Amino acid sequence: MYHLFLTQLILIIFVAMPSKGYAQKQIEKIFYYVERRDSFEKLETHINQITVLGPQSYKIDEDGSISGSVDIRVTELAKAHNVGVMPLVVNPRFDPDIIHAVLKDLESQRRAIESMLQICKESTFIGIQIDFEASTWITETCLPNFFERQPKRYIRTDF
Numbered sequence: 292m293y294h295l296f297l298t299q300l301i302l303i304i305f306v307a308m309p310s311k312g313y314a315q316k317q318i319e320k321i322f323y324y325v326e327r328r329d330s331f332e333k334l335e336t337h338i339n340q341i342t343v344l345g346p347q348s349y350k351i352d353e354d355g356s357i358s359g360s361v362d363i364r365v366t367e368l369a370k371a372h373n374v375g376v377m378p379l380v381v382n383p384r385f386d387p388d389i390i391h392a393v394l395k396d397l398e399s400q401r402r403a404i405e406s407m408l409q410i411c412k413e414s415t416f417i418g419i420q421i422d423f424e425a426s427t428w429i430t431e432t433c434l435p436n437f438f439e440r441q442p443k444r445y446i447r448t449d450f
Contacts, residue, residue, distance in 0.1 A: 305355030315387070319343050323379075324365060331364060338372045339430035345420055349380040353392035357406040366415065380407065385424040 324334055324346040334344070349359035361378055369376045380403075382389040393399045407419045 323347065326362070331362075334365065334368065338368055338374060341374055341386070343375045343417070344369045345378055346376065346378045347422070348378045349383060349419075350383045351380055351389065351393060351403055352383075352422075353389055353399070355402035355406070356391050357403060357410065361414075361416075368417065377416060377418045377420055378410075379420045379422045381422045382424065386429055390423045416449075 309331065320341045321340040321343045322334065322337060322345065324330055324344060325417075346361050347364055349357050349362045351357050357380055359378075361376065366376055368374075382393075393403060407421075410416065411419060
């Protein structure tokens with residue numbers, strides 16, 4: 292389990308490297324944003340206290356396709372306050388069957404990686420956080436391999 296956590300942490304740090312004019316700071320203050328009635332008001336209240344905004348905006352399905360978007364009000368507020376945006380990609384309802392399907396199939400993994408790269412290229416995001424929750428032996432044995440494929444692909448595309 293420690294190995295899985297360490298791999299995720301390394302990927303988040305790697306993906307959060309400075310990009311598109313974002314200035315790296317010593318200590319990052321992350322605000323996780325979930326779409327709820329009062330979320331935007333809370334974000335407006337605390338925007339000057341954070342350096343990275345993590346909206347839970349994207350979902351992966353069994354074939355590795357990623358869908359979703361970040362509310363334009365959220366990205367505009369972050370830009371106006373020089374806050375980096377690094378959205379989360381989650382398996383809906385944290386259903387282990389969804390992520391297991393992706394992790395067992397190399398084509399689904401390729402599709403997911405390509406989708407995440409495309410999302411970053413078409414936006415001002417500083418990266419993507421991968422939040423696949425499903426703690427079973429399949430995840431623990433396959434997830435590190437998925438994460439190991441990520442940095443190689445990001446480097447090849449100069450992201």
